[in-house]
Amino acid sequence: MRGKDVTLEGVSITYPNGFTAVKPTSLRIEAGEFFSILGPSGCGKTTILRAVSGFNEPSEGRILIGGEDMAGRGPNARPTALIFQNLALFPLMPVWENVAFGLEARGIGKRERRARAQELLELVALGDQGDKLPSELSGGQRQRVAIARALAVEPAVLLLDEPLSALDLKLRQHMRAELRAIQKKTGVTFIYITHDQGEALTMSDRIAVMNNGVIEQVGTGDDVYSRPRTAFAASFVGEINRIDGRIESVDNGTATIATDLGRFRARNPEQLAPGAQAMLFVRPEAVIPEHGENRIAARLVRRDLEGAFLNLFFEAKGVEFAVHVTNDGAAPEVSGDAPVMLGFAAKQAVILPTGPLARTGQELAAQ
Ligand SMILES: Nc1ncnc2c1ncn2[C@@H]1O[C@H](COP(=O)(O)OP(=O)(O)OP(=O)(O)O)[C@@H](O)[C@H]1O
Ligand SMILES: [Mg+2]
Numbered sequence: 001m002r003g004k005d006v007t008l009e010g011v012s013i014t015y016p017n018g019f020t021a022v023k024p025t026s027l028r029i030e031a032g033e034f035f036s037i038l039g040p041s042g043c044g045k046t047t048i049l050r051a052v053s054g055f056n057e058p059s060e061g062r063i064l065i066g067g068e069d070m071a072g073r074g075p076n077a078r079p080t081a082l083i084f085q086n087l088a089l090f091p092l093m094p095v096w097e098n099v100a101f102g103l104e105a106r107g108i109g110k111r112e113r114r115a116r117a118q119e120l121l122e123l124v125a126l127g128d129q130g131d132k133l134p135s136e137l138s139g140g141q142r143q144r145v146a147i148a149r150a151l152a153v154e155p156a157v158l159l160l161d162e163p164l165s166a167l168d169l170k171l172r173q174h175m176r177a178e179l180r181a182i183q184k185k186t187g188v189t190f191i192y193i194t195h196d197q198g199e200a201l202t203m204s205d206r207i208a209v210m211n212n213g214v215i216e217q218v219g220t221g222d223d224v225y226s227r228p229r230t231a232f233a234a235s236f237v238g239e240i241n242r243i244d245g246r247i248e249s250v251d252n253g254t255a256t257i258a259t260d261l262g263r264f265r266a267r268n269p270e271q272l273a274p275g276a277q278a279m280l281f282v283r284p285e286a287v288i289p290e291h292g293e294n295r296i297a298a299r300l301v302r303r304d305l306e307g308a309f310l311n312l313f314f315e316a317k318g319v320e321f322a323v324h325v326t327n328d329g330a331a332p333e334v335s336g337d338a339p340v341m342l343g344f345a346a347k348q349a350v351i352l353p354t355g356p357l358a359r360t361g362q363e364l365a366a367q
Contacts, residue, residue, distance in 0.1 A: 003032035003189035004066035004079060004156035006052060011061035013047050021047040023213040024060065029191060029206075031066075031156075034183050036192045036200040038224075039210030040236065040358065045193040048210075049159050052191065053082045065157060081155035083163045087146040089134040095145050096121065096130035102153040120148040124182060140171045140178075147182060157189045164199065176202050197237045201225065209233040211356065228350065229269060234281045236358035241287065241321050243280045247272050247351070255351050261316050264294040266349035282349040284311070284324040289332060292343035296321065300334050314342060 006029040013022040021044045029035045037045050050056045052063055054075040063070045070078055089098050099120050100113035108116070121127050124144035134142055143163060150158055160179075164172045180203045183190045194200050200207045201221040209217045209224055209232070217224055217233045228234035235242065245259035247268075255268035257280050264280055272278050298314035298321055310331050314321040321342065325331050332340050 001151070001154050001186045001188050002156060003187050005029060005031040006157055006189060006191065007062075007064040007067075008048075008052075009062045009064070011048075011051065011058040011063060013044070013051055013056065014059040020059075021213055022051070022058075025215050026061075027208065027215060027218065029189060031189055032187045034180065034190045034192065034203055034205045036194060036204040036207045037210055037215075038194055038197060038200040038207050038237070040195055043210045044213045045195075045210060046161055049082065049161055049191065049193055052157070053080045053159050054078045055082075079156040080159055081150040081153055081157075082159045082161065083146055083150050084161055087143065087163065087166075089142060089145055089149075091134055094131050094133060095126070095137070098134065098145055099130075099148045099152055101149060106153075116152065117148070120151055121145075123151070123185060124148045125178070138171075139167045140175055143167065143175060144178065147179070151182075151186065151188070155188060157191065158183075160190060160192045162193055162195070164194075164196075172196075172199070179203060201237070207237075209236060211236070211358075227269065228281070228352065231279055231281075231352050231355040231357050234350065234352060239284050239322060240281050241284065242357075243319060244354070245278060245280060247274050247276045247278050249274055254346055257351050261296050261319060264349065265346040266294070266351045267347060268351050270351075270353055272351060272353060277354045278351050279354050280349055280351050282344050284322040286348035287321065287323045287342050287344045288325070289323070290341050290343060292345040292348070294344050294346065294349065296342045297339040298342050299337060299339055300332055303331070303334050314340065 008025050008027040010024045010026055012020060012024045014020045039045055051058050054073055065079055096114060096117040099117040103113045103116060121130050124147055126141060126144055164175050176199060206218060206220055207224050208215045211232045216230045224233055224237050234240050243259045243261055245257040248256045248258045250268055253268060254265050255272060256263055256265045257278055266280055296316050298316035300312060301315050302313040304311040308327055310325050310327050312323040
């Protein structure tokens with residue numbers, strides 16, 4: 001098997017009811033890459049994937065796979081295979097027949113189908129499970145059968161739409177490593193859709209962060225986590241603290257922002273100019289009591305033990321601040337009103353244009 005590259009050139013997708021689920025998007029996914037599209041429910045992830053696999057056509061723009069324009073080609077005429085959000089194995093067929101299902105339509109005889117299914121089952125570490133029924137397997141094993149079945153037609157591009165969402169947390173974490181290993185072994189291009197940032201960060205070569213029909217940032221896990229380019233990317237990928245303000249001055253890649261909590265200096269990747277409304281972002285693990293050039297006097301209101309780590313929650317003039325520290329005995333105790341001086345380095349914080357933010361689980365639950 002060998003992967004192919006996938007290119008989107010100005011692709012937009014509008015549904016018949018007039019709703020544009022994907023706004024004009026250009027993107028290149030390299031051959032053999034593990035590429036994730038990460039974004040909240042309803043942002044357009046499945047819509048993009050269905051367009052790549054040929055279940056719907058872009059309203060504008062082109063999709064190329066291995067340099068070939070896919071316009072007018074249905075799903076069976078494309079070098080892709082799709083694993084749906086809710087996978088469905090045939091319950092009355094043994095596992096190996098499930099895997100070989102797509103081969104029968106291609107006129108391949110039973111003996112060869114069986115041999116090919118066996119190879120694929122070995123690839124997903126189910127070599128001795130071929131004669132069982134899907135109901136006799138665990139959730140993770142069934143997921144691997146679905147992957148083997150998708151690989152049976154030798155796709156150059158495997159499209160995976162939240163394939164782990166039905167599994168429990170432990171199994172999901174285990175399957176991350178398995179999926180990554182299968183991708184490496186086969187060299188097939190994987191386009192993996194998820195709204196779970198942990199999944200995207202652990203498995204992907206690169207991640208596209210998507211919001212409301214727009215891909216806001218494409219980069220490695222490090223890029224999107226440590227160097228977010230939009231307010232949404234900063235707050236969707238991992239936990240982050242934020243403070244509203246206005247740019248006061250700029251200097252050589254950094255800016256100083258004036259806020260209710262004081263003035264802070266931080267990176268200014270979007271080259272915002274003095275006067276601009278902006279937001280300062282800093283990760284909980286980048287805030288350290290009594291360290292760094294930026295200082296905030298805050299009151300410790302809660303202290304949650306996580307074992308090796310402590311989550312400290314501070315409050316300063318109505319703004320909440322989360323701080324993650326290692327549990328080394330040096331963390332402050334919750335003690336009345338005495339303020340603690342929090343600090344962070346300018347290079348560990350970023351100032352970005354004010355824009356839509358990711359909603360937290362709590363905000364979503366309150367709706
Ligand atoms: N057939 C359709 N007609 C009109 N609108 C649609 C149709 N299918 C999806 N949409 C809308 O398009 C938007 C994107 O849907 P899509 O299924 O791509 O989201 P998603 O990112 O995959 O979400 P989830 O994580 O919940 O699966 C949503 O607002 C959805 O309501
Ligand atoms: Mg979806």
